[in-house]
Amino acid sequence: DSGVTQTPKHLITATGQRVTLRCSPRSGDLSVYWYQQSLDQGLQFLIQYYNGEERAKGNILERFSAQQFPDLHSELNLSSLELGDSALYFCASSVGGALNEKLLFGSGTQLSVL
Amino acid sequence: AQTVTQSQPEMSVQEAETVTLSCTYDTSESDYYLFWYKQPPSRQMILVIRQEAYKQQNATENRFSVNFQKAAKSFSLKISDSQLGDAAMYFCAYRSAQSGTYKYIFGTGTRLKVLA
Numbered sequence: 001d002s003g004v005t006q007t008p009k010h011l012i013t014a015t016g017q018r019v020t021l022r023c024s025p026r027s028g029d030l031s032v033y034w035y036q037q038s039l040d041q042g043l044q045f046l047i048q049y050y051n052g053e054e055r056a057k058g059n060i061l062e063r064f065s066a067q068q069f070p071d072l073h074s075e076l077n078l079s080s081l082e083l084g085d086s087a088l089y090f091c092a093s094s095v096g097g098a099l100n101e102k103l104l105f106g107s108g109t110q111l112s113v114l
Numbered sequence: 115a116q117t118v119t120q121s122q123p124e125m126s127v128q129e130a131e132t133v134t135l136s137c138t139y140d141t142s143e144s145d146y147y148l149f150w151y152k153q154p155p156s157r158q159m160i161l162v163i164r165q166e167a168y169k170q171q172n173a174t175e176n177r178f179s180v181n182f183q184k185a186a187k188s189f190s191l192k193i194s195d196s197q198l199g200d201a202a203m204y205f206c207a208y209r210s211a212q213s214g215t216y217k218y219i220f221g222t223g224t225r226l227k228v229l230a
Contacts, residue, residue, distance in 0.1 A: 002158075033218070042205060042222040043159075056216045088157060094216070101209075102149065103218055105159035 004029075006091050006106035014114055018079040021109045023091030025072055031055075031094040032074040033103065034066060038087045049074055081113045116141045118208050120221035127196045128229050134181075135191045135224045137206030145211040148182065148189045149218070153203040162204070165189065167211070193226075201228045 003026040013019055025032055034046040045058035049068035060066075063081075068074040078085060088110050092103040117140045127133035139148070150162040165173045165182050172180050177197075181190045193200055206221040 031216075035220075043220040045217045045219070048216055050216075058217060090159065092159070100164070101147070102161050102164055103151075103159075103207075104161075107156075107158050110157075 002026075002104050002106060004091060004093050004104055004106035006089075006109050008109060009107065010110045010112075012112045012114065013081060015081055015083060017081050017113075018077065019081065019111065021076040021078070021089050021091075021111070023074045023076070023106060025074075025091075025093040026095070026104070029093040029095055029104075030072060032068055032072070033090075033092040033094070034060075034074070034076050035090040035092065036087045037090060037108075038084075043090065046076070078111070083113050086111055086113045116143075116146075116208055116210065116219050118206050118219050118221040120204075120206055120224050122224045123222075124225045124227065126227045126229055127193070127200075129196055129198060131196055132192060132194045133196055133226065135193075135204050135206075135226065137189045137191070137221060139187050139189065139206070139208050141187070141208065141210070143210055143212060147209045147211060148180075149207040149209070150178070150180070150189075150191045151205045151207060151220075152200075153205065153223070154199075154201070159205075163191065196228050198228050198230060201226055 005024040030051040033048045035043040046060040048056040066076045088108045092105045146167045148165045177194045203223045208219045
């Protein structure tokens with residue numbers, strides 16, 4: 001267990017629906033990254049937050065949005081879902097300080113759109 | 115924009131043997147960090163090894179070591195004495211050290227099979 005908590009672990013929904021994925025970094029960690037991993041694909045960067053503010057944006061669709069709350073947990077909202085949105089969604093936090101920084105990943109949320 | 119390329123979709127190795135996974139990247143920057151992450155069947159992403167570009171010495175972590183060739187923009191991972199538990203997807207990743215740059219860029223991965 002990395003200490004980065006993602007819920008739910010699995011989510012099954014239908015096309016056109018809206019879902020919310022939740023991520024809680026470890027206590028004291030300020031950053032949250034969201035990545036999408038489609039079947040047998042690499043990780044695509046979606047968005048990053050640091051201490052409540054958006055810091056970097058990747059190829060995130062307009063149907064997707066995210067935010068980081070004052071308690072530092074983050075939510076990724078996916079709306080008007082399509083079959084192609086089925087993927088493993090990872091949350092990660094940047095840890096280790098300036099000299100040893102690395103990404104610490106949660107266990108992911110597997111989204112299946114039927 | 116920086117890119118990371120892993121040209122080997124799949125590799126196989128006999129148990130106890132050595133295998134090398136390749137990674138190349140494209141960047142115009144001189145200072146950055148490189149990583150290898152392992153994704154076993156559980157799908158959890160686990161850091162294997164980290165390398166700073168300003169360090170000439172190759173990083174090692176037990177049976178895992180890298181061959182970092184900065185001029186060639188190459189960052190290969192060597193796994194010695196391969197074990198069945200090493201079977202996984204391996205992802206190479208790049209992160210700029212430039213101030214104000216935060217995202218990690220991942221390659222498409224190499225699936226490693228370990229044969230008993």
